[in-house]
Amino acid sequence: MDSLKETCHACRASGGPLSRLSLGKDFFGRPYDRLSDQNPQWYCASCSMHKNLQRDFRDIHAEFDKLRAGQGSELSQGDTFQRASLRLHEILTILSGPQQLSPFLQRPDVARLMEQLTTCTVPV
Numbered sequence: 001m002d003s004l005k006e007t008c009h010a011c012r013a014s015g016g017p018l019s020r021l022s023l024g025k026d027f028f029g030r031p032y033d034r035l036s037d038q039n040p041q042w043y044c045a046s047c048s049m050h051k052n053l054q055r056d057f058r059d060i061h062a063e064f065d066k067l068r069a070g071q072g073s074e075l076s077q078g079d080t081f082q083r084a085s086l087r088l089h090e091i092l093t094i095l096s097g098p099q100q101l102s103p104f105l106q107r108p109d110v111a112r113l114m115e116q117l118t119t120c121t122v123p124v
């Protein structure tokens, strides 16, 4: 065991159980880039939860940018769009909870994206 694994990569907490961020599918069911797997990072329970929120937020944000730019986007499907706004709502709720300061995500950023999503007309 090397010492890098003993502290959380984000908050530097030590002593608790750490988990390696599991790489699987992203929010839209696409496999993650293998490159990011070459440098595994270890997080405590709280940070890995927030890291997952950040990844979903980033995925949704990227697809929303494509949608607005008129490019092909996962969000052009109504039910996926719906699922994405629900997820954003969920993320915002978690970030609004007590002691849920995320080392990765700013609540106003999530709120802004959600607002943009809400006011966006879903192309059919």
Ligand SMILES: [Zn+2]
Pocket (backbone or CB within 6 Å): 008, 009, 010, 011, 012, 013, 043, 044, 045, 046, 047, 048
């Ligand atoms: Zn941590």
